[in-house]
Amino acid sequence: QPIVLFDYQPGRGQEHPQAFLGDYRGILMSDGYTAWRTLKGATHLGCMAHARRRFADALKARKKQGGPPAQALKFFDQLYRIERQARDEIPDEGETQASYMRRFRQKHSVPVLDALKAWLDAIAPKVVPDTKLGDAVSYTLNQWEYLTRYVEDGRMPIDNNLLERDIRVFATGRKSWLFCDTVDGARASAVTYSLML
Structure with a gap:
């Protein structure tokens, strides 16, 4: 059963995801923040929606x-259209959903990604580096492997939008407060939101 679990840490250093996830060996999608990439053994993924958002x-x-941002968005739109098509198709008899998705992506997504x-x-x-377009191009190239x-x-998702929808309530709520009074209060908030979702 999928769950959403929030955890509060007092900083953004690599020791925090390492302590929280320990020796986790599964799929880990992140926004490219390098502290997450220090987890050895996990299969690291990047979120395509984060790259797309920069071009938007x-x-x-x-x-x-x-111009170039619109051109880039056409590539992303193609990739997401392929994902929708793949979800709507039925795998061949005897084929798992995961193997079907891989085969479909190899045939349709890989050429778009290459382009x-x-x-x-x-x-x-x-492109000028210190511009929105420069940031978008640089981020996407730097995160390309992931x-x-x-x-x-x-089995791997193209993005983490499903989770981002779940945490929207938390992200919206944080605009109503700037700080928790104590570390214990921040941890209590994380537990409460975990139970609510």
Whole structure:
């Protein structure tokens, strides 16, 4: 049974995910923060929605619509369309859902990812680094290994949007307060939200 479990830690150092997850050996999706990548033995994934969001922000920052951010979003839209198609299809008889997803992604997603990577490599030298577009291109290229790993295993998700929907209540609520009064209070909040979801 899937669960959502919140944990409070007083900092962002690598010792916190290491203490929380210990010797976890499963799939771990994160936003690219390097502290998570210090967990040895886990299969690290990047969240495609995080990369896509950076290009969406770059598009919003433009005076004119279109251009490179819009081009990038077309690649992401293709990848998500493939995911929807894969979920709607029925695996061949005797084939597991995971093996079917892998086969479908290998056939349809990998060519799109290859085209996106070629486009990113071509545009990277032309973008100004300290811009929204520069950030989007840099982040996506730096996280490429993790962002594309989902096509290797049909059990792996393309993004963590399912979890992000679950934590939206917490993210919305935190705008109502700046700090918890104590560390114990912060931990109590994490436990309460875990029980609520």
